[in-house]
Amino acid sequence: MLNNVKTFEKEIQGKKIIIESGKLAKQADGAVTVRLGDTIVLVTAVAAKERRQGADFLPLTVDVEERMYAAAKIPGGFIKREGRPSEKSVLTARLIDRPLRPSFPKGYTYDTQVVATILTVDQVHPFDILALNGASAALTISDIPFNGPVAAVRIAQVNDEFIINPTLVELDESSMDLVIAGNKDAVLMMEASMTEVSEEDALKAVEIARKAISELVDFQLEIAKEIGKEKRDVELLEIPAEISDKVRSIAGKDIEQAVAETEKKAREAKLGEIKEKTLTDMSSEAEEKEELEEQVKASLKQLEKEHVRSRILDENKRLDGRNTTEIRQITAEAGLLPRARIHGSGLFTRGQTQALTVLTLGTVGEEQTIDGLGIEVSKRYMHHYNFPPFSVGEAGFMRGPNRRSIGHGSLAEKALMPVLPSEEEFPYTVRLVSDILESNGSTSMASVCGSTLALMDAGVPIKKPVSGIAMGLIKEGDKVAILSDILGAEDALGDMDFKVAGTKDGITAIQMDMKIGGIDNQILKQALEQALAGRLHILGIMTAEIAEPRKELSEFAPRVITVKIDPDKIGAVIGPGGKVIKGITEATGATIDIEQDGTIFVSSKDAAGAQEAKETIENLTKEVKKGEEYEGTVVKTMNFGAFVEILPGKEGLVHVSKLSDEYVKDVEEIVKAGDKIKVQVLDIDRQGKISLKRIE
Numbered sequence: 001m002l003n004n005v006k007t008f009e010k011e012i013q014g015k016k017i018i019i020e021s022g023k024l025a026k027q028a029d030g031a032v033t034v035r036l037g038d039t040i041v042l043v044t045a046v047a048a049k050e051r052r053q054g055a056d057f058l059p060l061t062v063d064v065e066e067r068m069y070a071a072a073k074i075p076g077g078f079i080k081r082e083g084r085p086s087e088k089s090v091l092t093a094r095l096i097d098r099p100l101r102p103s104f105p106k107g108y109t110y111d112t113q114v115v116a117t118i119l120t121v122d123q124v125h126p127f128d129i130l131a132l133n134g135a136s137a138a139l140t141i142s143d144i145p146f147n148g149p150v151a152a153v154r155i156a157q158v159n160d161e162f163i164i165n166p167t168l169v170e171l172d173e174s175s176m177d178l179v180i181a182g183n184k185d186a187v188l189m190m191e192a193s194m195t196e197v198s199e200e201d202a203l204k205a206v207e208i209a210r211k212a213i214s215e216l217v218d219f220q221l222e223i224a225k226e227i228g229k230e231k232r233d234v235e236l237l238e239i240p241a242e243i244s245d246k247v248r249s250i251a252g253k254d255i256e257q258a259v260a261e262t263e264k265k266a267r268e269a270k271l272g273e274i275k276e277k278t279l280t281d282m283s284s285e286a287e288e289k290e291e292l293e294e295q296v297k298a299s300l301k302q303l304e305k306e307h308v309r310s311r312i313l314d315e316n317k318r319l320d321g322r323n324t325t326e327i328r329q330i331t332a333e334a335g336l337l338p339r340a341r342i343h344g345s346g347l348f349t350r351g352q353t354q355a356l357t358v359l360t361l362g363t364v365g366e367e368q369t370i371d372g373l374g375i376e377v378s379k380r381y382m383h384h385y386n387f388p389p390f391s392v393g394e395a396g397f398m399r400g401p402n403r404r405s406i407g408h409g410s411l412a413e414k415a416l417m418p419v420l421p422s423e424e425e426f427p428y429t430v431r432l433v434s435d436i437l438e439s440n441g442s443t444s445m446a447s448v449c450g451s452t453l454a455l456m457d458a459g460v461p462i463k464k465p466v467s468g469i470a471m472g473l474i475k476e477g478d479k480v481a482i483l484s485d486i487l488g489a490e491d492a493l494g495d496m497d498f499k500v501a502g503t504k505d506g507i508t509a510i511q512m513d514m515k516i517g518g519i520d521n522q523i524l525k526q527a528l529e530q531a532l533a534g535r536l537h538i539l540g541i542m543t544a545e546i547a548e549p550r551k552e553l554s555e556f557a558p559r560v561i562t563v564k565i566d567p568d569k570i571g572a573v574i575g576p577g578g579k580v581i582k583g584i585t586e587a588t589g590a591t592i593d594i595e596q597d598g599t600i601f602v603s604s605k606d607a608a609g610a611q612e613a614k615e616t617i618e619n620l621t622k623e624v625k626k627g628e629e630y631e632g633t634v635v636k637t638m639n640f641g642a643f644v645e646i647l648p649g650k651e652g653l654v655h656v657s658k659l660s661d662e663y664v665k666d667v668e669e670i671v672k673a674g675d676k677i678k679v680q681v682l683d684i685d686r687q688g689k690i691s692l693k694r695i696e
Contacts, residue, residue: 005020006020012153012164012165013165017035017036017130018036019219020032020033021033021223022227028045028142029044029142030140031045032134033134034137036129038124039121039122040119041119042116043134044138045139045144046113047110047111047142048112051110051237052111054294056109056297057109059111060097060100060104060113060114062093062115064115064118065089066085066086066372070119071123076371091407093116094403095128095191096116096135098188098189098513099514100136100150102514102515104147105145105147106236107236108145108236108237109236118131121373123374125165125168126171127373129152129179132181133152133216136150136151136220140220141223141224141227146231148220149216149217150188151181151217151219151220152179152180152182153216154166154171154177155178155205156170157174157201158175162205162208168374176193176201177194178202178209179192180206180209180210180213181213182213183213183517183518184217186514186520187206187512187519190510190512191511191512192414192509192511193509194418194502194506194509195418195506196502196506199528199529202510203525237298243282243295244299246282247282247296247299247300248299251277252303256307257270258304262319271300305493308489308490312324312474313476313479313481319487320351324481325530326485327350328352331347332348332541332544333346334453334454334545334546335546337358339457339458339555339556342359343557344359344361345357345454346450346454347450350442350446351485352438352439353442354391354446355434356434356435357433357450357453358433359457359458359460360430361458361460361558362431362558363591363593364380364427364428364429364593364603365591366429381416381429381430381431382413382431383409383412383416383433384434385434385443385447386401386433386435387405390437391439411444411448411499412432412434412444414509415448415468415501416455416466418508419462419464419508420460420462421461421462425461426460427560427601428558428560432451432454434447441470441486441487441491442485442486444468444511445468445469445470445501448509452467453546455549456548456549458554459549459554459557461549462549463503464503464505465542466502466508467502467538468500468509468535469485469499469501469534470485470498471499471527471531472491472495473498473527474494484531484533484534494515495515497513498510498512502532556605558604558605559603559605559610560602560603561603562600562602563602564598564599565598565621566598567597567598569620570598572649573594573621580620584617585613587612587616588604590602592613602614620648626681626682626684630646630647630678631676631677631678631679632644632646632677632692633675633676634671634674634676637667637671637673640667641653641654641667642654642659642670642671650690651690652679652691652692653690654671654677654692655691660696661696677694678694678696679693680692680695
C-alpha cells in the first residue's frame with residue numbers, strides 16, 4: 001500500500017516545500033500533506049456526488065482543525081480537549097476559502113468541503129500558507145471539478161529586502177505581513193498588515209509574489225500530471241435559453257428602471273415586486289415549479305447584474321448616482337457617548353453605512369490569554385466587530401460572532417495596530433468594539449474610521465489617525481471601471497472587493513477578494529492610487545472633527561503607573577505567601593501586575609491609591625544610602641538606643657548617644673515605640689546594619 005506514496009519537493013528562495021500524497025486519508029477525494037521545516041499540515045477535499053437542489057451559489061466549506069498536540073500542548077480549562085475553532089483557525093479558513101471560491105466552474109452547486117488539519121508546528125514556519133497551498137493541491141489531484149491550481153506565498157520586508165515565506169522571527173522584524181494568492185496569470189486574493197508601507201513597495205511585493213506563485217502553480221500541475229484523477233462529470237446550474245429570453249422579455253425594461261432608483265430601500269422594493277410578478281406570470285403554466293423558480297431567480301439576478309454593470313461602464317453612473325471616484329457623504333463624531341461613563345467613542349457614517357465604536361481601557365492584567373498553537377501567549381489590543389440584523393433592516397437571530405464578524409474585526413485590528421503606542425508608552429489593555437448600526441457596503445472600513453475616532457476621543461496617544469476605504473471593480477473585456485467606496489450591491493454584483501486602510505503616509509492593512517479570474521498589476525496600481533486619494537479625503541473629514549488625541553483620559557478610566565525595580569527585589573514586593581503585595585492592594589485599592597523583568601504596573605480607578613501603592617513599592621525596593629534622611633517609625637526601644645523602621649522592612653539603630661545632643665539617662669524619656677522621628681543614615685556596615693542619628 002505504501003508503494004502508492006508519492007513525494008514532491010519544490011524550493012522557493014532556499015526554503016523547501018514538500019508535498020506528499022498516498023499515505024494519509026486515502027478515502028478523501030483528494031488528500032496531501034504539506035511540509036516546511038517541521039510544520040506539517042494534512043489537507044483533504046471531498047465533494048458530494050449529487051448537486052444541492054435549490055442552490056444558486058457555491059456550497060463550499062473550509063475548516064481548519066488546530067490540534068494542540070501539534071505544539072506538544074494539552075488544552076487549557078477543565079475539558080482538556082479542543083473546543084470551538086480559535087480565531088486563528090477561523091481566519092486561516094477564510095484565507096483559504098477566498099482564492100478557492102472563484103476557481104470553481106460557474107454553476108457548480110455540489111457540497112464541497114476542504115479540511116486542513118494541523119499535525120505539527122515547529123514555531124518557525126506559519127501553517128496558514130501551507131494549508132492554502134495544500135487545499136489547492138488536494139483539489140487539483142482530486143476528481144472534483146476545479147479551475148486551479150491556485151497558490152499562495154507570504155511576503156515580508158526586512159531592511160528593504162523582500163523575503164518569501166518568512167520565518168516567524170523574520171516576520172516579527174518585518175514592516176509588512178502580506179499574503180497573496182493567485183493563479184498562473186493573476187492575483188486572486190490579498191491579505192496584509194503593514195507599518196505605513198508605500199503603494200510602490202506594496203506593488204513591488206506583489207510582483208515578487210506573483211513570480212513565486214507561478215512556480216508553485218507549475219509545481220502543482222506537475223504533481224497532478226503524475227497522480228491526478230480524471231475530473232468527474234457534473235451537472236452545472238444553467239438557465240435554459242428559452243427561460244432566460246422569456247424573463248428578459250417580461251422583466252428586462254422594469255429591471256432597467258429599477259436599478260436607476262438611487263435609494264437603496266426603494267430599489268430593493270421595486271426589484272422584489274418585479275421578482276414576484278415574473279414568478280407569478282411564468283409559473284402558472286409550469287409543471288416543475290420548484291426548478292422553474294430557481295431558474296427564474298437566477299435569470300433575474302443576471303439581468304440586474306447586466307444593467308448595473310452596463311450603467312457603470314457605459315454611462316459612468318453607479319447605483320446611487322455617483323461617478324466611479326466619488327465618495328458618499330461622510331460625518332464623523334468623536335465622543336458620542338459621555339466620557340464620564342465611557343472611556344472613548346466614535347461614530348462614523350458614510351452614506352447608509354454607520355459604525356459606532358466604543359473603547360474600553362483596562363489594566364495590563366486584563367490582557368487576553370491565547371491558548372493556541374503559536375508562540376504568542378497574550379494580546380493587549382483587541383478589536384471586536386458586531387453585525388446585528390437590524391443594520392440591514394432585517395429580523396434575525398442574535399448569536400455569537402460568525403466567521404465574517406471575526407474576519408472584519410481582525411482586519412480593523414491589523415489596520416490600527418501600527419499606530420498604537422507601545423506598552424511602555426501606554427501601559428493599558430485596549431478593547432475596541434465596533435457595532436454596525438447601518439450597512440450598505442464597506443462596514444469593516446467604517447469600523448477602522450470609527451475606531452480611530454474612539455481612540456483619539458479616549459486620549460490614547462496614537463501615532464497618526466487611520467482611515468479605510470473599499471474599492472470595487474467592473475470588468476467586461478477591455479472595459480474596466482474601478483469604483484471608490486463601494487455599495488453592498490456593487491460588492492455583490494461586481495468583480496472585486498479591495499479594502500485599503502492607512503495613514504496619510506502609508507498603508508497599514510489590505511484585504512482583497514476577486515470574483516473573476518484575477519487582476520493584473522496595472523489594475524492593482526490604479527486601484528491603490530484611487531484608494532489613496534479616497535483615504536486622504538476621509539482622513540480630512542475625520543481630523544476636522546478631532547485632530548489629535550485628547551490630553552486627558554476619561555475620569556472613569558483606570559490610572560496605570562509603571563514602576564521599574566531590580567528583578568532580584570520582586571520577592572520583597574510579593575512577600576512570603578504574597579503577604580506584602582496583598583497588604584498593599586488592601587490598603588490602597590490598587591491592582592498590581594509584576595513582570596519578570598522587574599516592570600510593575602500599578603493600576604487603580606483612584607489616582608491617589610495608585611500613587612500610594614507606587615510609593616510603597618518604591619520604598620520596599622529602595623536602597624538605603626549613607627547621608628540620606630528619612631522619617632521613620634520607632635519599632636522598639638532598648639537601654640542602649642531605639643530601633644527605627646526607615647523603609648518597609650528596613651530598620652536601623654539610633655544609639656542612645658545619637659538620640660540627643662544632651663546626655664540621655666532613659667531612652668523612653670526621648671522616644672517611645674510608635675513615635676515618628678526624623679533620622680539620618682550615619683553608616684552601613686558590611687553586614688548591612690544601619691546606624692542612624694536623630695535629627696531634631
